[in-house]
Amino acid sequence: MTYFNNIWRNEKSREIIIQIFVLLCIGWFLSWLISNVDANFKALGKDISFEFLFIPAGYDINQYLIDYNNRDSHLRAGIVGLLNTGLVAFFGIILATLLGVTLGIVRLSKNWLASKIAYWYIEFTRNVPILLHILLWHGIIINTLPHSKNAINIADISFLSNRGFYIPKPLTENGIELVYLLLVIGIIFSVLFFKHAKKKQDLTGLQLPVFWINLSVIISLPVIGFFVSGLPISLEIPVLKGFNFKGGMHMSPELAALTFALGIYTAAFIAEIVRAGILAVDKGQREAAESIGLKPSKVMKLVILPQARRVIIPPLTSQYLNLTKNSSLAIAIGYMDLVATLGGISLNQTGREMETMVIVMLIYLSVSLSISAFMNWYNNKVKLVGR
């Protein structure tokens, strides 16, 4: 008994005992869940099997980044869906970041009107559920844009209708290699020039117009190559044929609606995060920067944002994760993402709820963890190094 009392009164060993007890409880609960599922599946006469992944899916998907037809397997249909999820998350994150950072800065602007507009935008947007945003944008696109027969014609090469946005598709011909080569040379030059300019500034304090020089080099070199090699790019222009436009590149109304909705919704949260980050930087920093004569844009770029970034990145990561996960609402408007293909039609055609849901959950988990890992790496890179 005294031995037990000794263990119990010792802070360290008591901690261990409590933790073991808690873990036992968790273990018991998990095993109870698993055996319960197992028992109920047995009672229903169902088994767990992943063979369905390799039989032909049988259904068509309206947007695919890799080749797909209805004779391909459920697995491939799932991958097509995953890529569609990735595509909309990618566009959404870019839109949300650009819009969010701009709004966050404008929100702090001394211009009363600009600041108020940003304020009302943020308050309105983030207080309306994301599903409504998606339905609203889809509704707007479907109901306000004309039918494909009366599509809005932009210079005879691009067309806007409620079937989506069609733009010309560049087709490469012989001689395009020179253009690619010159583009690579341009980029290499820019990197070297950037380093050179930085070194020069460190030594002499003299600033070179790096941005404009690099931009003109990167653009002009390939353009020269394009003319020298005899115009090796032709455009495939979309044409109205039968019911829809054929040829060219196509952005479906569903993809557009989802990108707008996710981007615009998440931008409101990002704006608040950016604002918080900027406000977290001591105002003495700004005053000091202003007092040495930096322009306001330089104050922001060189002094405020680098410090604010450390505060911004962790919550920004969760916004990116939210956006990616919210993209699963795509099913509401018929955008065929991972949930709509593997977790929707495949589930239904094969009746394998447990298996498909487990796969879909694991995929979302690994996508989220990857984004998280990347942002942690970036965060470590920019965080204050303790000396």
Place this chain on the structure above:
Amino acid sequence: MSNNVIIAAVVAGAVGIGAGYALFSGEPIQTVVKESVTSAPAGAGTLDEVRARGSLNCIINTGLAGFAAPDDKGKWTGFDVDFCRAVAAATLGDANKVNYTTATGKTRFTKLAAGEGEILSRNTTWTFSRDVDLSQTFVGVSYYDGQGFMVPKSLGVTSAKGLDGASVCIQTGTTTELNLAEFFAANNMKYNPVPIETNSEAQELYKAGRCDVYTTDASGLYATMSSFDNPSDHMVLPEIVSKEPLGPVVRHGDDQWADIVAWTLKAMMAGEELNITSSNVKSLAGKDNKNKEINRLLGKDPLQGVSKLGLSPDWAVQVISQVGNYAEVFEKNLGMSTPLKIARGANQLSKDGGLFYIPPIK
């Protein structure tokens, strides 16, 4: 926390999970899912459960005019709804004792399997894999349907073979998706699928012109068309591209319950065959008819096995008097007097040129 503590914690967790699993993997615990799921496959029980509850749980469509749609008082009506009512009349003696649960094409089988209803009466197509692989029992065909295409007349298309390149709205989670893919592939045509969750959403997209064509079972097309402002601006193309035998579904394992549901449907059809209607059923039941089959169906003469089903001898009288025979239910919900104006077609008795051939009631 030192390394030792972490290691101890991990070991303890593993031991806990192992111990917990060893303890409980032997005896299945069946408390999470509703009782009915685990008890049903063991044998009988569904009927007792319905009786004990005093009402039938029926899974129906989220809204399809003529089959399952709320009327202006919020009461569910329609062909599929009437079948739920018929089973309630047979088992409980009161057609109104039904609780309705709605399900989309996607959720219906999960809901049935999870015990949210005793019957799935939601224009469900009988297919091999649904019957066998999903462990369900299709008890019969209540409506012979086939997949068709609806287009606006202004589109100028008169045949489904002229739909190359069209955008097609489809209800997802149905056999429709597979039929559509096969039909277009077989005719070397391309299309742009727009998958939609429910009939009402698909209607909105079709009306807004997001799709050129809406495809689903022909009955569903007529139902959808009847709800438009100008039904005459739209047409159903002549091609029917699939076989869609629709019927009620129950869970595997309770043969007694499957028999009750199957014979309720057959009793309604037999009612039509024997000219028993909701208006004359009471008087026919009260007298000795020349046709002894009528007597057996209505409980006047003994019909062996009714007690085995757990039903009272007047079960068919309850069904036909409270709900009607098959013809009455069809005409009331889908027939020429309704906005749907669906002809009987294949959905007639075999003696009238249809596909319904009822086993003898003896």
